[in-house]
Amino acid sequence: MSKPSWGTTIAGLDIGTTKTCTVVATSTPEGLDIIGVGEAPSTGLRKGVITDLEETVRAIEAATEKAERMAGVHISHVYVGVTGAHMQGTNNRGVVAISGEDREVARSDVRRVVEASKLIDIGADRQIVHALPRQFAVDGHDGISDPVGMSGSRLEVDTHIITGGNTFITNVLKCVHRAGLEPAGIVFEPLASSAATLLAEEKHVGVVLLDIGGGTTDIAVYSGGGAIHTSTIPVGGNILTNDIALGLKTTFAEAESIKKTYASATPDAHGESEFPVKSMDGKTTRRVTRAQLHAIAAPRILEIFRLARGQIAEGLPRDILLAEIVLTGGGSQLRGIDQAAAEFFALPTRIGVPAMIGGLTDAVRKPEYATAVGLVLFGPKGEGAIWNGRSRSVFGKIASWWGEMWN
C-alpha cells in the first residue's frame, strides 16, 4: 500500500453545541503534528443537532478560516464529527467462507466479513456510519485481532455497528458543503474523543469515556481493545448553567461565569465563602455561598452520571468488566467532577485531555478539544465511515496507510 508523502494535511471539524472547532494537522514520520486550530461560537445547534443551517455555516467558515490562517494552508477536506440522540450503536457478527485456494485469510476476506456484519435491518431512514471490528475468529477460535495470513475455512468478526439518522447527517454535510468544504468522512464524536484521550491499554482492560459537552454527553465503552458500546445522552454542561441561572435568578452569561469560577461537583472546604451574583438587569448584586451553589449543581451532575450509567447498563453485555472512567469535553472542567464520578461509578476516574499528537499541543491541550483533535486521528482510519465519492481517491490512500499503522 503506498504511503502519502510527509506533509499531507488532514483536517477535523467538530460542530459542537457551544463551539465549532477546526483542527489541521500534517503527517510526519512520527505521526501527526497539529499546525492550526480555529474556533467560533456555535449558535445553530441544540443537543448536538443542527437547528439553524445559516448560523452553522457561518461558524464553520469562521473556525476554518482561523485554522487556515494559523496553519498557512488551504483546507479543502474535513473529517466531520456527528452526534445527537439519532446516533445508535449495536453489536453484530459477520461470517464468511475463506475464499483463496490456499485457505489463507486475505485482506479482502477481512473486508468481506466486516461487510457481512453490516447486514442488519436499520430501516430506510438510517445509515451505517461505522462498522468497527472488535475481534475475529478463524474456524471458531476467537480473540484474534488480525487474522490476515491465518489458515482456515471460516472467518467471523464481532463488530460494533454505529448508525445515524439520514436527515440529521444530511444537514451536517449540507452545512459543510455550503461552507466550501468537502467532507472526507464522518465520525461519531465519542470515537474521535476516545482516539485523542484513551490509551490502548485502557481500551483493552475496559474503560468508559464520557465526553460532557454543552448540549450532549457522548459515551464510548471499550473492552478487549475495541468499542463495545456507544451512545449519546441529550444533556451536557449547559443544563447546569440553566439551573444556576434559574436558581440564582441571573442571566445565562452570568451563570456560566459563576459555574466556571465557583461551582464544584463535590462539597469543598470553602462552602461558607460567598461570591457576588448580578441581578437579571445587572443593576444590583447579592451574595450567595458556595454551599448554595453546590446544592444547585451537584444533583444535575449526578443526573448526567445516572443517565450515562443507564445507557451503558442497557447496551453492555453483562460479563464485561470496566476498570476506569475517563471524563473529557468542556463539562469535565467542572471542579471536583472527577471525584464525584469516582464515587458514583466506584471506579478510578481521570480527566482526558487530547494527547497522541504532536505540534501545537499547548493550543489544544484542553478537554473541550478532544473531539476536534480526535477527528484528525480517527478520521483517516475511516472504518465504515461514509466516503464522499470525489474525495475517496485522495483520502483512501491515507486511510489504508493509517489503518496499517494502527493494526
Ligand SMILES: Nc1ncnc2c1ncn2[C@@H]1O[C@H](COP(=O)(O)OP(=O)(O)OP(=O)(O)O)[C@@H](O)[C@H]1O
Ligand atoms: N471551567 C469549566 N467548568 C465547568 N464547565 C465548563 C468549564 N469550561 C467549560 N465548561 C462547559 O463545557 C461545555 C462546553 O463543552 P464543549 O466545548 O466540549 O461542548 P461542545 O462540543 O460545543 O458541545 P456538544 O459536544 O454537546 O455538542 C459548556 O457547558 C461549558 O459551560
Ligand SMILES: [Mg+2]
Ligand atoms: Mg462536543
